[in-house]
Amino acid sequence: MTRRDETAQADPSRRAVMKCMSWAGAGVLWTIDGGVASSVLATGADAAPRAGSLDFVQISDTHIGFDKAANPDVQGTLRGAIAKIKALPAQPAFAIHTGDITHLSRADEFDTADQMLKDLNLPIFHTPGEHDTLDEGNGKVFLERYGQGTWGTGWRSFDAAGVHFLGLVNTVGLNKDGRGRLGPEQIAWIEKDVAHLSSSTPLVVYAHMPLFDAYVPWGWGTVDAPAAFAPLRRFGSVTVLNGHIHQVITKTEGNITFHTARSTAYPQATAGTPGAGPGPLKVPADQLRGVLGIRDIARPHRRGPLVVVDQTLV
Amino acid sequence: MPAAQPLPVRPLAAVAALAMLLAAAPAPEPWGGVAEAVAARSVAIKIANFEFNPGVTSVTAGTAVTWTNNDDDAHSVVADDRSFRSNPLDTGDSYTFTFATPGTYAYHCGLHPQMVGKIVVTR
Numbered sequence: 272m273t274r275r276d277e278t279a280q281a282d283p284s285r286r287a288v289m290k291c292m293s294w295a296g297a298g299v300l301w302t303i304d305g306g307v308a309s310s311v312l313a314t315g316a317d318a319a320p321r322a323g324s325l326d327f328v329q330i331s332d333t334h335i336g337f338d339k340a341a342n343p344d345v346q347g348t349l350r351g352a353i354a355k356i357k358a359l360p361a362q363p364a365f366a367i368h369t370g371d372i373t374h375l376s377r378a379d380e381f382d383t384a385d386q387m388l389k390d391l392n393l394p395i396f397h398t399p400g401e402h403d404t405l406d407e408g409n410g411k412v413f414l415e416r417y418g419q420g421t422w423g424t425g426w427r428s429f430d431a432a433g434v435h436f437l438g439l440v441n442t443v444g445l446n447k448d449g450r451g452r453l454g455p456e457q458i459a460w461i462e463k464d465v466a467h468l469s470s471s472t473p474l475v476v477y478a479h480m481p482l483f484d485a486y487v488p489w490g491w492g493t494v495d496a497p498a499a500f501a502p503l504r505r506f507g508s509v510t511v512l513n514g515h516i517h518q519v520i521t522k523t524e525g526n527i528t529f530h531t532a533r534s535t536a537y538p539q540a541t542a543g544t545p546g547a548g549p550g551p552l553k554v555p556a557d558q559l560r561g562v563l564g565i566r567d568i569a570r571p572h573r574r575g576p577l578v579v580v581d582q583t584l585v
Numbered sequence: 586m587p588a589a590q591p592l593p594v595r596p597l598a599a600v601a602a603l604a605m606l607l608a609a610a611p612a613p614e615p616w617g618g619v620a621e622a623v624a625a626r627s628v629a630i631k632i633a634n635f636e637f638n639p640g641v642t643s644v645t646a647g648t649a650v651t652w653t654n655n656d657d658d659a660h661s662v663v664a665d666d667r668s669f670r671s672n673p674l675d676t677g678d679s680y681t682f683t684f685a686t687p688g689t690y691a692y693h694c695g696l697h698p699q700m701v702g703k704i705v706v707t708r
Binding site for chain 1: 659675
């Protein structure tokens with residue numbers, strides 16, 4: 272298996288040295304240390320970034336092209352998300368987009384998303400959602416746009432400020448029950464990719480669908496995630512980020528902490544709500560931005576814990 | 586499941602009706618009789634609340650089956666054996682496939698494979 276040629280490799284840490292402001296988030300901080308999450312209220316005194324510190328953002332489920340009652344203006348709310356990121360006290364070094372960039376995988380939807388996200392002025396690492404691989408080639412269009420430096424259906428790894436990143440794809444070849452699937456080829460690659468790493472290396476793993484079973488009747492999980500995590504069990508800290516379910520759920524399993532993210536487009540019902548389904552959920556217009564959001568992930572001190580802060584678009 | 590039962594199709598009767606219509610003095614809607622005959626060989630399946638309804642549909646060979654998405658989320662129609670496949674269907678979008686050959690065709694939604702249905706085609 273050969274890796275796609277990378278002509279313009281991003282240097283995710285290049286902005287780290289430019290940071291000079293105190294890092295402070297509005298809301299609750301989730302700190303991950305040795306796999307155990309704890310929360311404290313954020314204050315300005317928490318962390319002043321030092322050289323070599325890590326700071327990046329996660330955006331998810333932008334669903335450009337969606338225009339139904341749950342949010343007739345997904346471009347407007349994405350603009351709100353971009354403004355939130357640009358207003359962060361310390362500018363992140365890069366962004367990850369955890370999928371469902373578009374609603375219907377149309378070229379004009381991808382164009383609009385790319386054009387809008389340029390405004391962030393950050394390198395962006397994309398992994399596809401099931402809404403991004405609806406073309407006849409099952410994701411060929413996605414790979415043509417975002418596949419540089421990736422393997423297989425678009426998975427990749429990279430390092431930033433001492434943290435090893437695994438960007439996985441679990442939305443190509445979904446399982447029959449609707450859950451995501453990584454497939455044996457990708458799982459073998461994961462094992463090989465982390466083999467050389469010291470167990471003290473913090474790992475960040477991201478994908479579109481939850482890599483734990485958030486709610487199987489709605490397909491909210493990844494059928495072969497346990498096999499993928501087997502070679503990651505030896506690591507002290509594994510932070511897993513995903514989208515797909517348009518709401519924040521945090522779950523800890525030993526050394527692994529899972530964080531699902533809000534969408535920038537529309538919310539979905541809480542898992543298993545009687546009478547509800549996994550489709551777009553309409554909330555009163557004045558409450559919409561309160562259920563949409565972005566996420567900032569920082570490791571202000573080298574060798575310290577990763578800090579995950581979710582912010583709504585209010 | 587009313588849509589599961591194909592209406593009787595009598596092509597010869599349709600042709601006869603058309604001949605009679607054409608023989609008559611110019612009528613405002615000369616094709617009405619034919620449209621009815623065509624409608625008899627088409628069946629509609631609704632996509633709503635993350636389900637295909639009806640889930641199992643029996644038709645005679647040559648029937649055009651039309652799926653219409655009534656959900657706010659996108660769906661698609663993909664044969665398990667890939668013999669047919671729709672583009673993604675946004676709210677209100679439809680996809681039609683004509684089943685020429687008898688057999689049982691299992692299908693699912695490409696975005697939500699837990700949504701499944703079956704078309705049973707008989708002679």
